[in-house]
Amino acid sequence: MHGHDHLHHSSLPSRREFLRDGLAASAVAAFAPGALAAILRTPLATDIGAPRSRPYLEIAQKAERWLASSAAKTKQGTAWPVNPQKPEAVETDLYSGMQGVVLFYLELYHATRDKTALAAAMAGADHLAGPMPNGSGIDAGLYSGLAGLAYTLEMTHRASGEARFRDAAIRTLNAITESTRPAENGVEWSTSTDIISGSAGTGLFLLWAHEHLGDPAARDMAAKAGFALIERGQPDRGGLKWLVSPQVPRNYPNFSHGTAGVSYFLATLHRATGERKFLDAARAGAAYLEALTTSTPNGGRLVFHSEPGNEQLFYLSWCHGPAGTARLYRRLAEVTGEKGYATRVGELAQAIVDMRVPERSPGFWNNISQCCGNSGVVEFFLDLHRTTKEPRYLEFARRVTADTLQRATAEGAAMKWVQAENRVSPDDLQAQTGLMQGAAGVGIAMLHLDGVLEKRAPFVVLPDNPFTA
Secondary structure (H helix, E strand, O other), rough: OOOHHHOOOOOOOHHHHHHOOOOOOOOOOOOOOOHHHHHHHHOOOOOOOOOEEEHHHHHHHHHHHHHHHHOOOOOOEEEOOOOOOOOOOOOOOOOOOOOOHHHHHHHHHHHHHHHOOOOOOOOHHHHHOOOOOOOOOOOOOOOOHHHHHHHHHHHHHHHHHHHHHHHHHHHHHHHHHHHEEEEEOOEEEOOOOOOOOHHHHHHHHHHHHHHHHOOHHHHHHHHHHHHHHHHHEEEEOOOOOOOOOOOOOOEEEOOOOOOHHHHHHHHHHHHHHOHHHHHHHHHHHHHHHHHHHEEOOOEEEEEOOOOOOOOOOOOOOOOOHHHHHHHHHHHHHHHHHHHHHHHHHHHHHHHHHHOOOOEEEEEOOOOOOOOOOOOHHHHHHHHHHHHHHHHHHHOOOOHHHHHHHHHHHEOOOOHHHHHHEEOOOOOOEOOOOOOOHHHHHHHHHHHHHHHHHHHOOOOOOOOOOOOOO
């Protein structure tokens, strides 16, 4: 995440120290301009009589070769460091740790039916499925802790059919349940409210677990977390807002750390339970965001990064930009049937185009990740194409993908992406392996693009994604 103007949860201090060390490198284009042009000219699967070509699968396979080069055997299975330049720095979270690599291999297996990809995913999941943490201070977060772990383990079970991964997912779910603590009108796991490490993200996983693991208690616990979040909402500008926690006075209104993410969870809770209070609170969150929106030249709308001080700074991807915030409006359109919410999704997409992505800007810097950069935008536009069937969304995703490929670094037959994770640390350049800031996330985006062209539904759809059609 992004220095002093982007919150990073305190549960990941080792990663923050690790990232400060940096990796002095510069990206070397992995594709000559002619090769990029050829990829962009590749016919779509819908073109009658078009020859079959899968350039995006090939890119994902190049990313896999780089990931494979950093894999290390362990007593339980296989592990991947966040940065292969520091092989001892293995982390197990979903945001930057090895869960993302496991999910990449699962998506690669889904795309190719290559048993070696499934074996790699299973070896990673075996490493993850160690003893569950216990006692106080457990991180139950979706991107930072146990919720993401349980999701990854269950997805490995769904791909492999191996009961040990389902058993490990249920043990992890039980650990989440046991780590709850009372909060006003409900429960919580920490003072954090957000999608990354707080009650909103954990609650979304619990709703996913209710549906996919058949645990009715998980939905009840998610509802209790929702009631506690309603109590934490603060009236502002005709609606409700949520701060990350009482310890963080800065307000990040968008998806990863703020009102858009909490409201999305509450709207999803309403869909699962029918409880009107959740919908009313989600609507109030949307009303607050409406008061913050800025228009772009061609009818787009977006919400600033944070306040105070960053009201004129506009991030453009998943974490603090339209690609994430649109998820709230997609869900509200679904549960209410109101066209205004669906219209807002399109306006948020238009804002990304209007802000000239993938050109670099103060809110869209040297970053190709799922969190902050190109890959998050690609995933959003692929989601829009799958749900609307509009070709313009697919074409924009391909355009941003072309920029992503141009910024790759080739290592023989392998490929990596050297980038600046933090906007405020532009010289801290490194190639990471994980989901939200590394090659696994880029690879999944490539596989999802290949899936659209091959008419294959995605396998990895995270619990915070409403674009499942």
